[in-house]
Amino acid sequence: MNGEPLIRWDWLSEHLGPILGRVEQHLYLAVIAVVIGFVISFALAAVSIRRRRLYPFVTLFATAVYTIPSYALFAALVVATGLSIVTAEVPLIVYTFILLVPNIVAGFDSVPQDVLDAADGMGYTAGRRWWQVELPLAVPLVVAGLRLATVSTIGLVTVSAILGDNFGGLGYYILDGYHRHFPTEILVGGLLSIALAVLADVGFVLLQRLLTPWAAARSAAR
Amino acid sequence: MDILAATAQWLADPAHWQGPSGIPLRLGEHVALSAISLLLAALVAMPLGLWIGHTGRLSWLVVSSANAWRALPSFAVIGLLIPFTTLLDPNLGFTLYPTLVAMIVLAGPPILVNSYQGVAGVDRDLVEAARGMGMSGRQILFGLEMPVALPVLATGMRSAAVQVIATATLGATFGFGGLGRFIVLGDANQDNGELFGGVVLVAALALGTLALFVLLERRLASPGLATRTAG
Numbered sequence: 001m002n003g004e005p006l007i008r009w010d011w012l013s014e015h016l017g018p019i020l021g022r023v024e025q026h027l028y029l030a031v032i033a034v035v036i037g038f039v040i041s042f043a044l045a046a047v048s049i050r051r052r053r054l055y056p057f058v059t060l061f062a063t064a065v066y067t068i069p070s071y072a073l074f075a076a077l078v079v080a081t082g083l084s085i086v087t088a089e090v091p092l093i094v095y096t097f098i099l100l101v102p103n104i105v106a107g108f109d110s111v112p113q114d115v116l117d118a119a120d121g122m123g124y125t126a127g128r129r130w131w132q133v134e135l136p137l138a139v140p141l142v143v144a145g146l147r148l149a150t151v152s153t154i155g156l157v158t159v160s161a162i163l164g165d166n167f168g169g170l171g172y173y174i175l176d177g178y179h180r181h182f183p184t185e186i187l188v189g190g191l192l193s194i195a196l197a198v199l200a201d202v203g204f205v206l207l208q209r210l211l212t213p214w215a216a217a218r219s220a221a222r
Numbered sequence: 223m224d225i226l227a228a229t230a231q232w233l234a235d236p237a238h239w240q241g242p243s244g245i246p247l248r249l250g251e252h253v254a255l256s257a258i259s260l261l262l263a264a265l266v267a268m269p270l271g272l273w274i275g276h277t278g279r280l281s282w283l284v285v286s287s288a289n290a291w292r293a294l295p296s297f298a299v300i301g302l303l304i305p306f307t308t309l310l311d312p313n314l315g316f317t318l319y320p321t322l323v324a325m326i327v328l329a330g331p332p333i334l335v336n337s338y339q340g341v342a343g344v345d346r347d348l349v350e351a352a353r354g355m356g357m358s359g360r361q362i363l364f365g366l367e368m369p370v371a372l373p374v375l376a377t378g379m380r381s382a383a384v385q386v387i388a389t390a391t392l393g394a395t396f397g398f399g400g401l402g403r404f405i406v407l408g409d410a411n412q413d414n415g416e417l418f419g420g421v422v423l424v425a426a427l428a429l430g431t432l433a434l435f436v437l438l439e440r441r442l443a444s445p446g447l448a449t450r451t452a453g
Contacts, residue, residue: 006305067432069388071395072424075405079225079414148292155295162395174301178396183305190302197293 008184019173019188026169026196029160030153033089037096037149044097045104055105062097070095070159078163088160088167095156096149103145107138139211147204154197158189169193225414229422232415243403245423252400252427255322256386263329263382268375271337275371276363284338291331296389299324300396321393328389329382336378340371372442380435387428401427 012019044062048055073091081087111134119129161168161175168175173189176182209215232238239245274280300320307315307323344367352362368375394402401424408417 063432064429067384067428068425069391069402069428071388071392071402072405072421075409075417076421078409079417151292155293155298158295158297159392161297171297174297175395178301178304186301186304190298193295193298194293197295201289201293 004181004183006183007187011184012188019192022168022170022172022189023192023196025167026154026157026171026193029085029088029092029157029167029169030150033092033153033157034096034146034150036089037093037153038100038146040093041097041100041145042104045101045108048101048105049108058101059098062101065094066098070156071162074159074162083163083166085167088163092153092156092160096153099149099152100145103141103148104138107141107145108134110141111137136212140208140215143204143208143211147201147208150200150204151197154193154200158193170196225418228415229418232413232419233422238419245401245404248399248401248403249423249427252387252390252402255400256325256383256390259322259325259329259386260379260383262326264333264379267330267333268337268378271334271378272341272363272368272371275338275341276359276367278342281338281342284335287331288335291328291335294328296324296328296385296392299328300389300393304396317397318399321390321396321398324393325386325389329386332381332385333378336374336381337371340374340378341367343374344370373439376435376439376442380432380439383431383435384428387424387431391424 044058048058070091073094074087077087077090081090115133115137116129119133124133157169158171158174159168161171165172165176170189170193173185174193175189177185177187177189237244241247271284274284303320303323304316307319309315311319341363348366348370349362352366357365390398390400391402391405394400394406401420404416404420404423408414408420
């Protein structure tokens with residue numbers, strides 16, 4: 001772009017503060033979306049597990065929503081909810097459903113009937129059985145879903161940059177760099193947003209080890 | 223209601239259905255470039271996935287590409303390509319190329335992963351039976367594994383198609399053509415009819431593609447296997 005060097009290190013060192021601020025905003029937007037998305041997905045999964053006939057409809061809804069391109073969804077919502085955080089969060093939240101709901105349902109489906117019978121035989125109440133037996137055994141697949149949703153949401157946060165300078169996290173630098181023909185900004189925004197997604201992915205692998213120590217013990221015993 | 227009326231009015235206006243920036247041309251652009259990207263990605267990713275699934279070699283490549291796929295946001299990929307594509311061509315490198323390259327690159331992993339999983343997931347008993355009948359490796363791949371894996375291959379193409387259409391739409395913010403342009407222009411001109419018209423067209427294209435692939439997957443499921451699962 002006009003003989004501009006790919007990276008201008010002086011720009012980078014002068015903007016460390018604002019860049020950190022964008023990283024913070026990026027994580028803030030992503031965490032809100034994943035937390036709310038998880039709560040809604042858990043409810044949708046709970047309904048699907050109880051009423052199996054509803055599950056195909058829940059999946060169809062989640063798939064259809066996921067199929068609508070993010071740019072179209074963000075742009076359409078601006079008219080309804082303005083340039084607000086709601087506009088930024090709604091698409092991020094609804095896109096998590098297709099990654100979370102099937103994994104939560106599969107997680108609880110993966111608990112063997114024998115184990116449930118054994119818990120009943122030992123006199124567990126329904127609530128205690130859910131909390132101490134079903135939930136821990138469902139955790140690996142639930143966390144796998146959370147991992148997908150978090151990584152994908154961190155990527156999608158960048159698109160919220162189209163809502164203006166107050167949004168987008170690191171995506172702000174991608175769009176601003178494009179408009180100003182300034183590669184340094186584009187590279188900073190692009191590379192750091194990918195780095196955040198990769199870090200989150202690695203973080204989840206560690207979390208999974210922490211939450212299901214028996215899985216590591218089992219594979220070590222093999 | 224205002225918005226619905228404005229959208230309907232914009233969509234119904236015959237002036238928007240002709241000329242070099244009319245709906246048919248933008249739709250054609252969107253579909254053609256998506257199809258080309260999908261085809262190019264499939265040409266590389268599908269044979270590779272089938273081969274990895276058949277031989278079991280290099281399966282780490284599939285695992286890492288599945289992870290990389292989620293960690294690569296299309297917005298960042300398009301952006302990151304711009305400084306390099308502009309070196310090639312200052313004009314097209316700033317409009318067409320970055321999004322087009324991103325579409326091809328991002329279509330690869332879902333096709334690769336599903337081609338691999340489709341073949342690797344074929345019942346080992348079936349493969350053993352085929353081998354016992356004296357079928358060669360090639361015959362097993364083309365005569366057994368691929369037909370059984372077809373619905374899964376179609377699922378991979380579906381994910382890739384959805385991704386490609388979305389990336390093309392996003393590309394409009396980076397000077398790319400296609401239906402996303404109506405959203406960009408509607409936003410710039412504060413014309414809600416055009417913006418929502420664009421949203422409706424984009425959503426219709428994406429959902430239509432999804433429906434088409436779901437139907438295809440159903441048709442491709444081997445009837446022999448369907449009765450097996452049912453029984």
